[in-house]
Amino acid sequence: METKELTAIQQIAEINYITPENSSFKLTKNGFVVAKIGNAEDFSRVFLSRAFPHDLPDEFISVSDSEQNELGIIRSVGDFDDESAKIIKAELERKYFSAKILKIVNVEEKFGNSTWTVETPQGMRVMSLKDTFKSIIRIGEDRAVVIDEDANRYEIESLSKLDKASFRRIELYL
Amino acid sequence: MSKTDNLRNNIRESRNKRRARLFDALKERIGENEILFKFNYNLDSENRTRLGVLAVTKEYIFSCHEAEDNEEKSPAVLTAYKIKDYKSFVARRNVGSVSLEGIGEDENDSVELCRSDMSLANLIIDASRSLNSMLDNLDDPDFKVTFSPDTRVCPKCHRPFKKGMTVCYYCADTGSMFKRLLKMVKKEIPMLLVAFSFFGLLSFVKVINPVLQKKMVDEYITITEPKDNLLLGLVVISFSIFLLQAFYKVIEIVRTNMLTRVSTSFMKKLRSEVFEKIQLMSVSSISKRTAGELIHRVTSDTSGIANFFVTYLPQFVENALIIVILGVAMFFYDWKLALLIMVPAPIIMMVVRKVWRFTHRLYHRQWYMESDSNTVLHDVFQGIRVVKVFGMEKKEIKRYDKAIKKVAEISEKNEITWALIVPYMNYLIGIGNYIVLAYVGNKILGNTMTLGDMSMFTFFTGQIYYAFDWLSRLPRHIISVLTSTRKVFEIMDEEIDVKDSEEAMEHDIEGNVEFKDVSFGYDEAEDVLKKISFSVKKGEMIGIVGRSGVGKSTLINLVMRLYDVRDGQILVDGIDVKSLSQHSLRSQIGVVLQETFLFSGTIYDNLSYADPEATREEIIKAAKMAGAHKFIMKLPDGYNTKVGERGHTLSGGERQRIAIARAILRDPKILILDEATSALDTETERLIQDSIASLIKDRTTFAIAHRLSTLRNATRLIVLDKGKIAETGTHEELMKKEGIYHSLVLAQRKMSSMSSSENGE
Numbered sequence: 021m022e023t024k025e026l027t028a029i030q031q032i033a034e035i036n037y038i039t040p041e042n043s044s045f046k047l048t049k050n051g052f053v054v055a056k057i058g059n060a061e062d063f064s065r066v067f068l069s070r071a072f073p074h075d076l077p078d079e080f081i082s083v084s085d086s087e088q089n090e091l092g093i094i095r096s097v098g099d100f101d102d103e104s105a106k107i108i109k110a111e112l113e114r115k116y117f118s119a120k121i122l123k124i125v126n127v128e129e130k131f132g133n134s135t136w137t138v139e140t141p142q143g144m145r146v147m148s149l150k151d152t153f154k155s156i157i158r159i160g161e162d163r164a165v166v167i168d169e170d171a172n173r174y175e176i177e178s179l180s181k182l183d184k185a186s187f188r189r190i191e192l193y194l
Numbered sequence: 195m196s197k198t199d200n201l202r203n204n205i206r207e208s209r210n211k212r213r214a215r216l217f218d219a220l221k222e223r224i225g226e227n228e229i230l231f232k233f234n235y236n237l238d239s240e241n242r243t244r245l246g247v248l249a250v251t252k253e254y255i256f257s258c259h260e261a262e263d264n265e266e267k268s269p270a271v272l273t274a275y276k277i278k279d280y281k282s283f284v285a286r287r288n289v290g291s292v293s294l295e296g297i298g299e300d301e302n303d304s305v306e307l308c309r310s311d312m313s314l315a316n317l318i319i320d321a322s323r324s325l326n327s328m329l330d331n332l333d334d335p336d337f338k339v340t341f342s343p344d345t346r347v348c349p350k351c352h353r354p355f356k357k358g359m360t361v362c363y364y365c366a367d368t369g370s371m372f373k374r375l376l377k378m379v380k381k382e383i384p385m386l387l388v389a390f391s392f393f394g395l396l397s398f399v400k401v402i403n404p405v406l407q408k409k410m411v412d413e414y415i416t417i418t419e420p421k422d423n424l425l426l427g428l429v430v431i432s433f434s435i436f437l438l439q440a441f442y443k444v445i446e447i448v449r450t451n452m453l454t455r456v457s458t459s460f461m462k463k464l465r466s467e468v469f470e471k472i473q474l475m476s477v478s479s480i481s482k483r484t485a486g487e488l489i490h491r492v493t494s495d496t497s498g499i500a501n502f503f504v505t506y507l508p509q510f511v512e513n514a515l516i517i518v519i520l521g522v523a524m525f526f527y528d529w530k531l532a533l534l535i536m537v538p539a540p541i542i543m544m545v546v547r548k549v550w551r552f553t554h555r556l557y558h559r560q561w562y563m564e565s566d567s568n569t570v571l572h573d574v575f576q577g578i579r580v581v582k583v584f585g586m587e588k589k590e591i592k593r594y595d596k597a598i599k600k601v602a603e604i605s606e607k608n609e610i611t612w613a614l615i616v617p618y619m620n621y622l623i624g625i626g627n628y629i630v631l632a633y634v635g636n637k638i639l640g641n642t643m644t645l646g647d648m649s650m651f652t653f654f655t656g657q658i659y660y661a662f663d664w665l666s667r668l669p670r671h672i673i674s675v676l677t678s679t680r681k682v683f684e685i686m687d688e689e690i691d692v693k694d695s696e697e698a699m700e701h702d703i704e705g706n707v708e709f710k711d712v713s714f715g716y717d718e719a720e721d722v723l724k725k726i727s728f729s730v731k732k733g734e735m736i737g738i739v740g741r742s743g744v745g746k747s748t749l750i751n752l753v754m755r756l757y758d759v760r761d762g763q764i765l766v767d768g769i770d771v772k773s774l775s776q777h778s779l780r781s782q783i784g785v786v787l788q789e790t791f792l793f794s795g796t797i798y799d800n801l802s803y804a805d806p807e808a809t810r811e812e813i814i815k816a817a818k819m820a821g822a823h824k825f826i827m828k829l830p831d832g833y834n835t836k837v838g839e840r841g842h843t844l845s846g847g848e849r850q851r852i853a854i855a856r857a858i859l860r861d862p863k864i865l866i867l868d869e870a871t872s873a874l875d876t877e878t879e880r881l882i883q884d885s886i887a888s889l890i891k892d893r894t895t896f897a898i899a900h901r902l903s904t905l906r907n908a909t910r911l912i913v914l915d916k917g918k919i920a921e922t923g924t925h926e927e928l929m930k931k932e933g934i935y936h937s938l939v940l941a942q943r944k945m946s947s948m949s950s951s952e953n954g955e
Contacts, residue, residue: 050305051239065301073289087916110240117241117290117311128198131673131680133364135198142243146202148353148364153562169356171312173290192559 036092038083043092045104053111055083057091066091068111074159077116081108118165118173119145124186136166136190138174147174152193164194199351206352209236209245212260216247219270220258224251231324231341233317235259235310237291248294248308250325250339253277255296257308275307277325278332283307285322287315287719294318296325313354316343319718358479358688363680368672371679378464379503382456386503389456390511392449397515399442401523404653406435412646449508457504464496464682471685476692477756478716491685495678502675510668513661520654527647534629535655539662542622547666549615556608563604567597623663626655692758698775703782703863704767705732705894707753711762714752721760722748724917730910735895737905739935740914746898749914750866753896754783766864784862784893788869790853794838797826797852801833804856812859819885820855821878822848847878858889865890867897871904879904902939911935 043057045066054063064085071080071093081094097105097112123139134152138145147168149155157165166174176182179194213234232249238259246259255275262268280296280303293309310318320343331337346355348362355362379386414421414428421427469492472480480488524532574581574590581590630651637643708729715721722745730736738746751757752764755771764771771779784804792800801813808816813833817823825848829835837844844852850870857865871879871886879901887907890897899905906925913921913928913935921933928935 048302048304050302052301052304052306054301063301065304114239114241115288117237117288126198128196131363131366132677133680135202135364137198137201144201144205146198146205170315171290192555192562 036090038092038094040100040104045100045107047107053107055091057083068094068108068115070112070116073116074163074165077112078109081112118175121166121174121176123183124189127189140174145174147172156190156193158194202351212245213247216245216258216260216270219272220247220249220256223272223274224249224254224256228252230339231321233314233321233341233343235308235314235318237309237311239293239306239309241291241309246308248321250277250321250328250341255307255325259308275305277328279303280329282329283322283325285315285319285719287717292318292719294322316718317345319343358691360689361683361687363684366680366683368676371676371683374683375499375503375679378467379456379460382460385452385456389449389452390508392445392452393508393512394515395445396442396449397512397519399438399445400516400657401519403435403438403442404650405523406431406438407653408644408646408650410435410646411649412644416645453504453508457500460503461496461500464499465492468492468496468682468685471688474690474693475685475688476690476758477751479688479691491682495682498678499675499682502671506668506671506675509664513664516657516661517665520658524651524654524658527651531630531633531651534633535626535658538629539626539659542625542659543662543666546619546622546663547669549619550667550670553608553612553615556604556611560601560604560608563597563601567594567601570594570597623659626659627652630655692755692776694775695773697773698778699769699773700778701767701769701774703779705863706730706765706767707864707894708765708768709749709762710765712752712759712764713761714748714757714759716748716757722917723752723914725762726919727762728912728919728922730894730896732894733892734909735890735897735907737908737911738896738898738914739902739905739911739938740920741938744914745917746914747868750868750896750898753864753866754785755779782863783866784857784860784864785866786850786853786857786868786870788872790849792837792844792849792852794836796831796834796836797829798833800837800852801855801859804859805861808859813855816855816858817851819858819888820851821885822851822855825851847875854885854889858885863893865893865895867895867899869898869900872900902935902942 038055038057043055044063045053045055046063048054048065053066053068055066056063057066067084067086067088069082069084070077071082078097079095081097083091083094085091094100094108097108100108119140119142121138121140124136125139125144126137128135129152132151134149136147136149138147147166149166150169155167155169157167159165162178162180164176164179166176168174179187217232228251229249230251232247235246235248236243238244238246244259244261246257249256249258253276255277256272257275258270258272260268261271275296280298282297284295284297286293286295291309291311292315294307296305296307298304308318320341324339324341328337328339344355344357347353348355348365350365351362353362353364376383410428410431414424414431472488472492521532521536524535570590570593574594581587630648634643634648634651638645638648706729709726712723712726713721714723726749738749740746748757752759753771755764755776758772766774766779793803798813801817802808805812814823817826817833826833826835854870867886867890883904897905897908905911908925910922910924911928912919913933915934921928921931921935923931929939
């Protein structure tokens with residue numbers, strides 16, 4: 021009985037790894053990722069999600085079908101050939117969008133809300149944070165993700181590399 | 195207008211211009227009157243900034259976007275898609291962006307129509323709904339598509355209003371917030387004014403007192419020549435000072451009493467208004483905030499506001515009066531000295547204020563660090579069992595050490611800074627006294643002023659500088675009270691999304707329930723229930739079955755109208771639940787949930803919560819029916835046993851039986867059992883099955899149960915799958931069908947036989 025039960029649990033916990041050997045990825049003519057995984061006969065649309073988006077963005081990538089059923093996990097994108105890795109990475113970049121904050125030009129606080137003017141590679145952005153402290157997620161000692169009131173994401177890749185004036189403007193909230 | 199507002203406006207205006215140009219390009223291809231609806235987007239499929247406009251006509255979707263970012267004259271790229279080439283449209287929520295996809299029959303035919311960051315997400319979500327409704331009605335030439343996203347923006351700053359918002363709090367100005375608060379304190383204003391006038395009296399006493407002291411020093415203490423009636427004069431002046439002090443104290447007591455009365459009355463009013471508003475808000479509005487946050491709004495924020503009105507505002511009046519009255523008095527005595535004292539005072543205080551702001555910033559940071567270390571303590575003490583079980587004591591010690599090390603470092607830094615700053619601050623604040631000393635001392639030596647003058651001026655100067663110092667700190671209190679006010683008003687102004695209509699009616703429910711094409715989702719982008727239709731006759735028991743997260747609890751939440759449906763209707767006895775008063779509807783619905791919450795109070799209080807009019811006999815009878823009486827009687831205090839936060843802890847099964855007794859007492863027309871017996875062991879469940887059977891008799895019942903065997907007697911079972919009704923029928927019918935229900939039952943049987951074998955049964 022014990023063996024049987026363990027087998028059932030093992031089956032549930034088993035990670036079905038998607039490897040270059042058991043899968044193949046390509047793009048449709050309109051740029052969607054389709055894959056043929058395991059014994060599947062045809063290519064079908066797949067959706068990718070990072071299991072550890074903050075610290076392992078290219079590892080443990082969950083691959084699901086359009087019904088949100090997980091088909092398997094990619095252990096590391098680096099295991100795939102350049103062409104497939106390029107497709108997977110590009111899809112992940114499309115799914116996870118956050119503007120990089122290069123400089124914090126101004127922070128205005130009013131009645132507990134704050135408005136940040138920041139410089140990003142896409143130009144100047146003005147974002148509103150409803151509750152400043154809650155809107156900043158620290159990742160490790162040096163990184164931070166800022167989520168504005170619309171749920172847009174901004175990333176400060178290195179707090180220690182921010183210029184002194186930028187850091188001083190947000191130091192209080194960190 | 196601030197620098198940020200200017201920049202925001204510039205960005206908006208530039209984008210509007212660019213979008214207008216795109217729209218012009220679009221109009222060259224299609225006539226404006228052909229467009230059924232249109233909306234803006236701002237990213238391309240690679241998440242690069244590209245402004246675009248998407249316009250929908252009867253047959254086509256036209257997407258027009260810039261080829262380059264930030265190029266005023268970037269050429270417009272126009273693409274057309276035929277609506278009927280797609281089987282559906284999906285608003286796909288990514289992380290930080292949302293895209294609209296047309297799903298074709300073949301993977302290769304699917305296409306991304308547009309993409310946007312989250313600021314325009316609601317437009318894309320609404321558009322996908324409108325496009326799908328167009329697809330559903332392709333054969334209907336009279337079909338009129340609706341596209342009505344919430345596009346309200348603040349007229350001043352143009353920030354979009356979020357769901358439920360009626361006022362923009364980025365633009366709320368100090369004056370209007372105070373005006374509104376004054377309106378709330380309207381009744382107390384006369385008493386507040388009387389209390390303020392007492393401040394005038396007190397300030398006046400503050401002037402008279404040093405004048406009398408001056409007289410005493412100059413005319414009776416420092417005299418060198420003998421004087422007639424010296425003793426009498428000294429007694430009269432001393433007695434006057436004594437009387438004045440006594441008068442001062444009496445006025446102070448009366449004033450404090452008045453302010454306390456105003457404060458408590460205002461706080462009570464404010465708290466009850468905020469609490470009442472929260473009670474009226476829908477579950478979804480309340481769930482957006484944590485319990486701690488709401489408690490903070492009702493208690494700390496309201497007391498902060500009341501405190502401002504009865505402490506800071508009167509003190510402001512007092513200090514302002516002191517500056518005016520003592521200032522005038524000093525000018526009256528010696529205008530040169532008055533100028534020497536008054537002119538530098540505001541400048542000195544501005545410097546002082548700057549220093550205070552700097553130190554406040556330092557301490558604010560320390561406060562947050564301390565709060566962080568307290569969070570560690572809170573976590574560890576709350577989860578002490580987990581810490582012990584996993585043997586993580588050392589890790590937690592390290593974690594706490596790290597947190598307090600940070601606090602220690604910043605606190606040391608702050609203390610050193612503080613020790614360096616304070617002497618200079620005191621020097622600055624006391625500078626007036628040095629001026630008086632130098633000026634008056636010189637005059638005394640020249641015999642044009644007396645020691646009494648010096649005592650009086652020193653006192654005046656001290657008071658004036660103290661008042662300026664106090665006033666320099668006032669802005670911080672104002673900011674704090676305005677933050678509290680903003681948060682309180684945000685709740686007060688929030689639109690109630692589930693509300694009674696003006697013609698909401700009371701209705702004696704019979705128990706017929708009908709779902710007509712009901713769609714609903716907590717998240718705008720994804721519907722949990724999609725076009726659900728079924729009807730239930732009075733007295734039927736409906737078992738709702740399906741995998742976790744399929745929408746079973748959502749369905750019964752909609753019956754109770756805890757949320758409003760997005761599309762379709764729920765009818766009770768043929769009347770839309772939106773036309774019934776919420777009280778009328780819910781007072782006739784009984785609920786037994788998986789988790790039963792007991793309020794602080796006795797078991798009796800908790801039972802009578804369902805029916806405050808119930809007699810003791812009725813309560814005991816209900817408890818007996820629910821199988822609760824037996825365990826209640828084993829408790830030393832019986833029905834008077836205190837339960838809840840500070841009371842006796844009941845087991846899950848015991849709490850569940852209390853919940854069943856509550857439902858029995860309520861005598862509902864519609865009964866909802868959401869995993870009502872899941873917390874009970876099989877034996878206990880068997881014992882109370884009879885009570886449940888008598889409870890559901892002749893009542894329309896909706897039951898959700900993980901243990902499918904408990905639903906065996908249901909009149910009908912509804913199996914939900916992927917948000918839709920997948921199967922309906924009796925247990926026997928569904929078993930014969932060998933569909934989803936059949937496989938769920940088999941899986942459960944397999945599990946239970948496995949656990950029986952394991953237990954050696």
